[in-house]
Amino acid sequence: MDSSRRAYLKAGLVSTGLGLSGLGQASQAWRQAFAPSTIEFEYDYRSKTIPAGLAGNFYRIGPGLMHLNQTWYHHWFDGDGVLHRFHFGEQGMRHYGRLLQTPKIEREWRAGKRLYTTFGTALADSEPVYQIDDLNVANINTLTLNKQLYALWEAGSALEVEPDTLRTKGFKAWSPETKGLPFGAHPHPDSDGSWWNIGYQPGAGKVVLYHLNQAGTLKRQAVLPLPNADMVHDFALTAHYLLLLLMPMKYDTNKQCDGGCTSVSRLEWQPQSAGYVALINKDTLTLEQLIETPAWGVFHFGNAREIHSQTGHHIQCHFVEQPDFGAKLGCMGSLFDRQTKGRQANQQVGGVWHELNIDLTRKTIRSERLVQHVEFPRFDERLQTQAHRYTILLQKQNVRNPEFSFDTVLTWQHQRQRLQRFHYGANYLVEEHIFVADPHSNRPEQGWIMGTAYHLPTQRTQLSLFHAQHVEDGPICVIKLPYGIPPGLHGNWVAT
């Protein structure tokens, strides 16, 4: 970043003024978390508490730039992507974070103002959008394939980023046919080392399927018409299927809104309508089964696997149901307004952890609700499509706390149906925690759990490491950064 832009950025951030008078202390601190004094970070840390042999990069990403000059985004998902690299090696830990230089933010820097209506914020004089990547903020997840790093968004291209410097390289076209098509935010690795992903564009009624090999080359692609395909954030993988939950959320292309429509205002939750489980055959890339479900809203899945037994052929999978999905999506849209006006957010974070059993012979489903107020499921992805012992989740334990935040990390033990949890406390905004394999162990699920949390009173972020088997004992290593980084979405470990 050149010095003039750095100076401009600093002035822009400072001049926004948060207008926080009249807010409770907790809400002030909450909002401050999303208004960092910089979006470039660098910090070196040495400690003997870092586990020996831990070597690699923890990439984390999220909406990091919520405001530019006097304009605030209203929806958390709108913020321009800031990518973080926590590098672990013999020298300790080094944190480095920077704003991704998407074409969108480059144009807005040049203009000195926001230019576009985004996912959840309407701009009265929005510039025309010629292609979906005009709006791509690359702020949801990361993907590393063959030492190439990508920043992923919901409905546009993957953005290639230099893995060490985090310098933005440009949008990735996996093939001439898929250039510019949506490449979603949750690719999953298969047991043979290949990767699967989906992409969707609200209103199109289709899902794009991608199958990539380990080298990051596209093996196969398909475009599949599907019902209820207006928001398909994640999917699950089994030995033979891609499993999608198609929720009754309809995108109204023709809707008229005062002040302009956003994607959020065009998306209408229809709880009286059915949802579907869609099972897509991995060999033929065609829809094999479509089974009706209740109106489940869903962002994220855990693992899934196929089970052959005397009673037939089943799929067992786990997902987080978000009750009243439409209101929750809208709530995140007005979250900053609510906090600014000092009113309590009326939607609790997190949803219900479900175990879903699909009888493929009888084409029936059965689900069991396991844990409440949870989100961000993660597991040892080397066991994707196979049996595994536990899933890592975030939970809001103190549901009376009106702040929009998680306060607890837990592991859900599948076979014993019990959980272990560590409660950070009400002063923390706890972010997604991931599994990190122990390089000295050949056994799956042996390793650590790693995650960040924003401490509201000190406005600083900490990174914590837990023994994966003993989360309730608390962290074995805590690295306190000398600054706060804006609460983000997803992250991934890449061993070196």
Ligand SMILES: [Fe+2]
């Ligand atoms: Fe996600």
